[in-house]
Amino acid sequence: MQEKDGKYIFGVVKVGDKGQVVIPRDARKLYGIQPGDALIVLGDQRGMALLKTEIFQSAIDQAMEGLSQ
Numbered sequence: 001m002q003e004k005d006g007k008y009i010f011g012v013v014k015v016g017d018k019g020q021v022v023i024p025r026d027a028r029k030l031y032g033i034q035p036g037d038a039l040i041v042l043g044d045q046r047g048m049a050l051l052k053t054e055i056f057q058s059a060i061d062q063a064m065e066g067l068s069q
Contacts, residue, residue, distance in 0.1 A: 001024075001026040001027075001030075008027070008030070010024040010026055010027045011024055023050075031052070032052075033052065037052060037053075038052070038053040039051060039052060039053065040052075040053050040056050
């Protein structure tokens with residue numbers, strides 16, 4: 001794992017026949033990803049990102065809270 005300014009490179013993963021990838025151990029440890037955790041896949045024209053659903057939900061809750069004030 002390489003880290004610079006809070007940005008990480010965990011290595012290269014391959015997509016399997018069923019479209020599955022293995023999240024590197026260092027990434028799982030750093031982000032607290034456990035078997036059975038739900039992740040949301042986000043993306044744009046440049047790439048993709050994975051987020052734990054509870055982190056995404058927390059951000060949505062904060063945004064909605066700001067709208068109701």
